Amino acid sequence: MATTATGGARTPLSRARVLDEAIGYADTHGLDALSMRTLAELLDVVPMALYKHVRSKEALIDGMVETVLATLPAADLAGVGPESWRAVARSRILAARSALQRHPWMWRALETRAAPTPAMLDHMEAMIQILRRGGLGPVLTHHAMHALGGRIWGFTPEVASSGPAPADPAEIAAAMAAMRERWPGVLESAMSARHEAGSAVGPGCDDDAEFAFALDLLLEGVESRHFAGWPSPARATSH
Amino acid sequence: MATTATGGARTPLSRARVLDEAIGYADTHGLDALSMRTLAELLDVVPMALYKHVRSKEALIDGMVETVLATLPAADLAGVGPESWRAVARSRILAARSALQRHPWMWRALETRAAPTPAMLDHMEAMIQILRRGGLGPVLTHHAMHALGGRIWGFTPEVASSGPAPADPAEIAAAMAAMRERWPGVLESAMSARHEAGSAVGPGCDDDAEFAFALDLLLEGVESRHFAGWPSPARATSH
DNA sequence: GACACGAGGTGTACGGTGTACACCTTCGAG
DNA sequence: CTCGAAGGTGTACACCGTACACCTCGTGTC
Numbered sequence: 106m107a108t109t110a111t112g113g114a115r116t117p118l119s120r121a122r123v124l125d126e127a128i129g130y131a132d133t134h135g136l137d138a139l140s141m142r143t144l145a146e147l148l149d150v151v152p153m154a155l156y157k158h159v160r161s162k163e164a165l166i167d168g169m170v171e172t173v174l175a176t177l178p179a180a181d182l183a184g185v186g187p188e189s190w191r192a193v194a195r196s197r198i199l200a201a202r203s204a205l206q207r208h209p210w211m212w213r214a215l216e217t218r219a220a221p222t223p224a225m226l227d228h229m230e231a232m233i234q235i236l237r238r239g240g241l242g243p244v245l246t247h248h249a250m251h252a253l254g255g256r257i258w259g260f261t262p263e264v265a266s267s268g269p270a271p272a273d274p275a276e277i278a279a280a281m282a283a284m285r286e287r288w289p290g291v292l293e294s295a296m297s298a299r300h301e302a303g304s305a306v307g308p309g310c311d312d313d314a315e316f317a318f319a320l321d322l323l324l325e326g327v328e329s330r331h332f333a334g335w336p337s338p339a340r341a342t343s344h
Numbered sequence: 345m346a347t348t349a350t351g352g353a354r355t356p357l358s359r360a361r362v363l364d365e366a367i368g369y370a371d372t373h374g375l376d377a378l379s380m381r382t383l384a385e386l387l388d389v390v391p392m393a394l395y396k397h398v399r400s401k402e403a404l405i406d407g408m409v410e411t412v413l414a415t416l417p418a419a420d421l422a423g424v425g426p427e428s429w430r431a432v433a434r435s436r437i438l439a440a441r442s443a444l445q446r447h448p449w450m451w452r453a454l455e456t457r458a459a460p461t462p463a464m465l466d467h468m469e470a471m472i473q474i475l476r477r478g479g480l481g482p483v484l485t486h487h488a489m490h491a492l493g494g495r496i497w498g499f500t501p502e503v504a505s506s507g508p509a510p511a512d513p514a515e516i517a518a519a520m521a522a523m524r525e526r527w528p529g530v531l532e533s534a535m536s537a538r539h540e541a542g543s544a545v546g547p548g549c550d551d552d553a554e555f556a557f558a559l560d561l562l563l564e565g566v567e568s569r570h571f572a573g574w575p576s577p578a579r580a581t582s583h
Numbered sequence: 584g585a586c587a588c589g590a591g592g593t594g595t596a597c598g599g600t601g602t603a604c605a606c607c608t609t610c611g612a613g
Numbered sequence: 614c615t616c617g618a619a620g621g622t623g624t625a626c627a628c629c630g631t632a633c634a635c636c637t638c639g640t641g642t643c
Contacts, residue, residue, distance in 0.1 A: 108560055117521065117620080117621095118620075118621080128642070129629090140599085140601085141520065141601065141602080142599085142600080142601090150621070150622095151621065151622050151623075152601085152602085153602075153603090153604095153621080153622070153623080154620075154621050154622075156602070156603095157619075157620050159599080161600090162600095162601065164383075179551065181583045182586065213455075216452075216455070217452075226526075226527045226530055227527075229527070229529075229530055230526075230527045230528075230529050230530050232399030233529030233530060233532075233533050234529050235534075237529060243532050243533060246529075246532075246533055247533045247534075247549075247555045248558075250533060250555060250580075251500070251554035251555075251558060251594080252554070252557055252558030252561055253547075253558075254494075254500045255493075255494065255556065256501070261490070261493045261494070273490075284584080287465075287467075287469075288465045288468070288469045289469075289470050290468075290469050290472030290473050290476060290521075291465055291468055292471060293437075293472075293482050293485075294472050294485055294486045294489060295475075295483075295486075310486075315487060315490035315491070318490065318491055319490060319491035319492075319562070322491055322562050322565030322566065322569075323558070323561050323562065323565070325565055326560075326562070326565050327561065330561075333443060343563075356591080357591075357592080358598090378629080379629065379630085380630060380631080381628080381629075382628080389592070389593095390592065390593050390594075391630085392592080392593070392631075392633095393591075393592050393593075395594070395631070395632095396590075396591050400630080400631080401630065401631090442622090489596080529637095544586095548625090557641095565634085
């Protein structure tokens with residue numbers, strides 16, 4: 106393709122353009138479908154051209170992660186204190202969650218990063234500051250960060266989340282029968298979440314509510330440890 | 345390679361042998377390094393021979409997961425009741441953790457499975473039964489399973505877990521300096537975990553203790569919800 | 584004992600991947 | 614006007630998963 110002779114002088118490549126295009130494609134087609142070749146084609150460019158703006162595919166994904174993370178609102182640590190830290194932590198985590206929810210590939214990308222990127226460290230730093238300003242000591246803060254774990258990022262990896270439904274009525278009936286006899290608890294548990302009238306067997310489970318449930322469990326537990334003067338006195342061991 | 349002429353009649357391939365070899369290789373070299381070609385070479389066989397025992401690479405990994413999960417001790421639900429469910433749940437999760445710890449590739453394999461395999465469902469079923477026999481209602485059980493999330497499997501995906509240490513003193517000094525000024529909380533939090541005298545900058549963080557900490561937070565929270573008659577009365581919302 | 588059959592191992596080939604390397608074009612600074 | 618570098622191109626390589634046709638046995642049947 107001639108560059109200028111065809112009439113449309115395309116906008117020159119740039120790191121930002123590469124990253125944005127990659128993010129948009131991953132949003133709609135998934136991270137697996139994103140290859141250097143398809144990305145290059147999207148940008149009307151030859152695959153190797155990408156390498157002038159991105160060191161490797163791994164670095165490309167790092168860049169995508171950084172770009173998305175950069176959209177997180179900066180933490181406002183001004184008035185954070187013993188009374189408010191829990192609410193501030195909660196809302197920040199929920200904000201991160203809603204930001205990441207728009208990019209389904211993020212959870213996997215975050216998990217497979219070998220080293221934390223600066224933006225990841227920024228977010229962790231903000232969380233730690235919230236805890237520390239709430240009055241938690243460094244040790245409890247450390248444990249709390251571990252406990253919150255993936256929740257810091259606004260997601261919990263759900264085992265068996267998606268996957269295309271069978272759709273064949275006979276097939277789902279058979280699956281249900283198998284469930285009923287071999288995994289009745291799983292079946293009951295899955296069913297128990299359908300508060301509203303839903304379709305046949307759809308999950309009908311409010312992910313956001315589940316997330317908040319676990320999040321509150323953790324935050325309350327951390328707070329009660331804190332109130333109990335953790336860890337200086339006898340540490341409360343389970344049963 | 346002649347089959348019998350060379351003298352050593354190799355043991356014939358079998359699904360179990362394929363799976364075992366794959367597991368052993370993944371244990372030492374990681375899941376990424378495991379390709380059908382290298383696995384075939386390990387078994388002194390041509391790549392396509394594997395497909396007589398395994399439908400696809402995806403199915404191979406499913407089989408590996410099933411094989412490892414099959415080593416989990418069967419749940420003993422006999423005496424589980426309101427007094428003991430929490431301890432039983434705790435010990436089962438910790439048992440699963442120690443089993444999976446010997447196969448570092450498992451956490452990633454579990455997460456990337458599209459649908460839950462039978463052995464996964466077995467384990468979930470056992471967990472659900474423990475909760476139900478403890479007296480928890482189906483709804484609270486459901487939420488608890490979500491809350492426990494990845495912990496059910498005995499691991500928590502740690503952001504920034506491993507990665508080869510820089511080893512160059514100058515480099516780590518520079519990293520430390522950058523940390524101190526930009527991510528002081530992260531630095532403090534990382535440092536706070538080194539209870540014993542450790543090497544220069546090693547993590548020195550007791551993963552098992554962290555895991556148990558979060559686990560207890562969740563279990564205690566679930567129990568307190570249960571005691572409070574959850575969810576029938578006014579649900580305790582944070583703040 | 585002859586023979587067919589099917590399970591299991593082989594060889595070749597195809598379309599995909601990431602990316603190293605040499606090349607060419609273009610444009611702005613001196 | 615020149616020159617050097619930044620950025621886009623083309624070719625090539627090694628590797629991946631796996632479809633398909635083939636061959637080679639051990640075994641059950643007549």
